[in-house]
Amino acid sequence: MMIHEKLRNLRKQKGMSQEKMAKILSTDPSNYSRKERGEVKIHDDEWQKLADALEVPVEDIKEEKELKMVHNDNSTFNDHSGNYYNQHFNIPNVLLDSLQDYITILKEQNALLKQENEELKNKLKVTEE
Template identity: 70%
Template sequence: MAKILSTDTSNYSRKERGETKIHDEEWQKIADALEVPVEDIKEEKFSGIVHNDNSTLHDQSGSYIHNYNIPNSIVENLQDYILLLKKEIESLKEELKNK
């Protein structure tokens, strides 16, 4: 991909990690190389502030700032689901030990 974008591998690696911006022309070159539409691969950069009622997460890793309001009910639902998945993982580990 670095060759396709006419850059060195370290610069491309920084783009991949989100440390430097991938410009629209570069997105097009990548899409052409992968033979897919740009819309299928282009990611909008998330970087900003997530508001969860009184909880705040600051992410300063990019150049865009977005505000998201996440209701507590959704956060609680996701936390419950994570707990369920953790229990399932432990159960599967036990099952593997017993084989």
């Protein structure tokens, strides 16, 4: 079970609102909601506060979020300077999925623009003849 599901389910079982949990973490409800959904990092001290409020051990609610390993073979990063050479980057799945969705949208828009461009070129040819 993902972090946000465990946290949300346990919070609901205990009859606690997101607003109350936000107060416990000294944050606003929208930020707490993002933490509960796994969009914003929950820091170690916050895990402890949440566990105390829910009356459970931290280990019962805290899990390491799964990260995808991305190896960047771009020559810009492989400049042998020692800063980025052969380094792997941890990128959360939610970010990768979001970027992939955005790329798909851009590809669709690009195809439509290419089609429109061809249609306009053909119209221009007809008017020139």
